[in-house]
Amino acid sequence: MLVIKNLKANVEGKEILKGINLEVKAGEIHAIMGPNGSGKSTLANVLTGNENYEVTDGEVLFDGKNLLEMDPETRAREGMFLAFQYPIEIPGVSNATFLKTALNEIRKYKGLEEITPKEFLALIKEKASLLGMDDAMISRYVNVGFSGGEKKRNEILQMLMLEPKFVLLDETDSGLDIDALKIVANGVNIYKNPNTAFLVVTHYQRLLNYIVPDFVHVLYKGRIIKSGTKELALELEDKGYDWLIKEEEMEKV
């Protein structure tokens, strides 16, 4: 579904991604781990088309289409979704207005009819209750005054509503208490199906107990230095990154 070849990207003139290679097939869950500042969020921003990130080399195919040529909204309409590490507040715009607009844009792109207000309301209530979210959240302004955990849940609500093919979760587990973590993971597991794929950025093994990855990759200084199965995450939890980094430095020498 997603093929990343030798992807390099700069932020403010500095090279952050130094040649990423990764293939994610439909139905798979990949986890990306790695120390702070290694480029995980950068990868997510590059894949979703944030203009502040300049792609200098490489290629990304999304269902065979050239992803890097599309503007951010087209990528979203094609089914690329990012649950933000730091969700943004939009004062004065209700969650409902925002999500209905987004959903209808995506439906329009797919050649579907607009959803009626009644259908929309029923749908959002159903999805919100799956995530243990109060109905009041639906009419509140997008992320304004939401607690850290509520913001993260709201990202997952958007995922459930917009039904993307490819989901990037950027530290969706951070700031969640253990019950919320289970609820969010449950949301992901309900949504997961053979036609969707996930790239889960996290620092902690505990999320991966609930969202079980098929593959785990370690990102370090803009490169994937190690890939493995879910056992790799356990090993990292146990030993940290030092041993891997040392191995990597050794290899360079």
Add this chain to the structure above:
Amino acid sequence: MNEIKEKMKVELSDDMKVIDDLTSSEYKWGFITDIESETAAKGLNENVIRMISSKKNEPEWMTEWRLKAYRYWLKMEEPKWPNVHYPQIDFQDISYYSAPKQKPKLNSLDEVDPELLKTFEKLGIPLEEQKILSGVAVDAVFDSVSVATTFKETLKEKGIIFCSISEAIQEHPELVKKYLGSVVPYTDNFYAALNSAVFSDGSFIYIPKGVRCPMELSTYFRINSQETGQFERTLIIADDDSYVSYLEGCTAPIRDNNQLHAAVVELIALENAEIKYSTVQNWYPGDKEGKGGIYNFVTKRGACRGNNSKISWTQVETGSAITWKYPSCILQGDNSVGEFYSVAVTNNYQQADTGTKMIHIGKNTRSTIISKGISAGRSNNSYRGLVRIGKNAVGARNFTQCDSMLMGDKCGAHTFPYIEVENDTAKVEHEATTSKVGEDQIFYLNQRGISTEDAVNMIVNGFCKEVFNELPMEFAVEAQKLLAISLEGSVG
């Protein structure tokens, strides 16, 4: 839940549209009989004023009042303090009287400026109404007279007077004499004096004691007075325990050959009375290079004369090359309330200096000011507000919130708050913010499939939410669309 409300809003506004359609074409037909294009020669002197007054068949006292205003105006100087810049106006190069002009008759919409049509389409103005607005001949397929008559009948039953000010001068001289100039005397300022001398027409409303006006009164419904744009004069009196909501303006872009507009609006609220005055102003702002466009120098003021009275101004200002406007409240009655909710948008080379004055005189008077300024292009947007708490205004309170939003880096936003407090039991709060439309906000919305243009509209509408909430619902929906059009192409 919100969605359902919104849907209702739209449906209701559709209903209103139908009524608007009917009544606005009433004007057109009303005109046909009395269109004789008559324009006075340029220049202003006592003879011109006498001519205006006699054309309108005014009584002697009215003529005298105009002349006094004119003589006073001669001694005044044009104000230079607003933060706006424009070439010197030659007041002798303006024609001060023009009978309703007939717009050029076109045979079909194909002959109308395509830019204008595009705007109409975006505003969702129905075809029939588009024709009326752009001067295309339409067939009257309905009995327009009966709509207007039904409307007038309802008001008459309640004893409400709603007519043009010219008509009021003839039919209700005692009310006009008592209240005209009582809130904005002709000595008030340069443009108020000029308006008093030469005013063309405007609305007059009187709501008798204890009456709640059952419908929103709007200029659309006003009979016998269109073409009053240049020197409009409006007077609204709400007697004890009464209520009225008045809508002024129109979201359709309005062009006018008269560059200078200087209106005066006076509101008087007596004991327990409430007046809600909403404006959508969309005069021609000039082209993208800043050429042409209307200078809009307006004096709007309301007096809360009675105890427990309330005056509320809500405005959405997107038009005009230059706007100079401070709808104000004089809070004389104890416990009286003044409110000002404003959205002012400037784009390209537009300049706006707007705000309000809240003058607290009575005890426990309260005022709220919510101002949202949006600047784009190379425009300049200033908020200027005065809050004065007088010596006797025990327990007076004011809350001011003044937010500016910048789009791009060539525009300007300025805030000039003036606070004068003479009573130390008063509480005055002022909050101000300036923000840019955030790239991160736009990207967030993009990432959910929303285009940059729609994202900007969404963010801007959110920014103005508190003000839109105050607009009568049929206006709120249109105001949102209007904002989108005014800011088109200003980001991304």
